[in-house]
Amino acid sequence: MNHPSIPGGFRQIQRHDGIFKERVHDAYKAKAKLPEPTVCSQCGAVFHEGRWQWLQAPANAHQETCPACHRIHDHYPAGFLTMQGEFFKSHRAEIMHLVRNHEKHERAEHPLKRIMEVEEKDGATLVTTTDIHLARGIGEALHHAYQGELEFHYNPEQNLLRVSWTH
Numbered sequence: 001m002n003h004p005s006i007p008g009g010f011r012q013i014q015r016h017d018g019i020f021k022e023r024v025h026d027a028y029k030a031k032a033k034l035p036e037p038t039v040c041s042q043c044g045a046v047f048h049e050g051r052w053q054w055l056q057a058p059a060n061a062h063q064e065t066c067p068a069c070h071r072i073h074d075h076y077p078a079g080f081l082t083m084q085g086e087f088f089k090s091h092r093a094e095i096m097h098l099v100r101n102h103e104k105h106e107r108a109e110h111p112l113k114r115i116m117e118v119e120e121k122d123g124a125t126l127v128t129t130t131d132i133h134l135a136r137g138i139g140e141a142l143h144h145a146y147q148g149e150l151e152f153h154y155n156p157e158q159n160l161l162r163v164s165w166t167h
Contacts, residue, residue: 028067028076038062042069045111052111068112068130077116077128079135080162084124085148087167092125095142099127102141106134132161139163 038047039057045066046055052066071077081099088095096118106113113134119126129135136152143150148167154160 028070028078034064035062038064040064040066040069040111042066042073043111054108054111066112068114071130072114072116075116077130078160079129079132080160081127081129081135081138082124082162082164083127083142083166084164085166087146087148088125088165089123091146095146096125098141098145099138102138103129103134106137132159135161135163139165142167 034047036048037055037058039045039061040047040052041063042065044054044057045052045068046057046061047053047064047066048055052068065073083095083099100115103113103115110131113131114129115134116128116130117126127135127138129138132154139150139152142148142165146167148165151164153162153164155162
């Protein structure tokens, strides 16, 4: 169901209205309960006590690719963060440091929250993530640190979030 004024089925939302709850089935989440422990053969994260964690995997652990590594392999991000503007251009190194630090902090606790790629495109920088909540969190951290314009567009049918920060 596409909104007539916003292309691609995305709709603009406010930051704290609860819309970020995943209301659709995510194809990158396990179809059935994984045996515990399960270790990701790509990154080494361990599925234990119902969630992916950074733990030492036992030698006999079941092996399966975690959802983040699966998304990275398929080049299929869940979050898109576009950063642009004159302030951004003149402070890019400092801002990218904040972006990387935010991801490092989140990934330490949540192995499925990762930056996939950073690319320059039409005078802007696009960061893609394996998780919608990481893209949202980075956008909110940028807004908190530097103000500027922050917009969210969520597509519930595809469980995709586009965040735009301009300053």
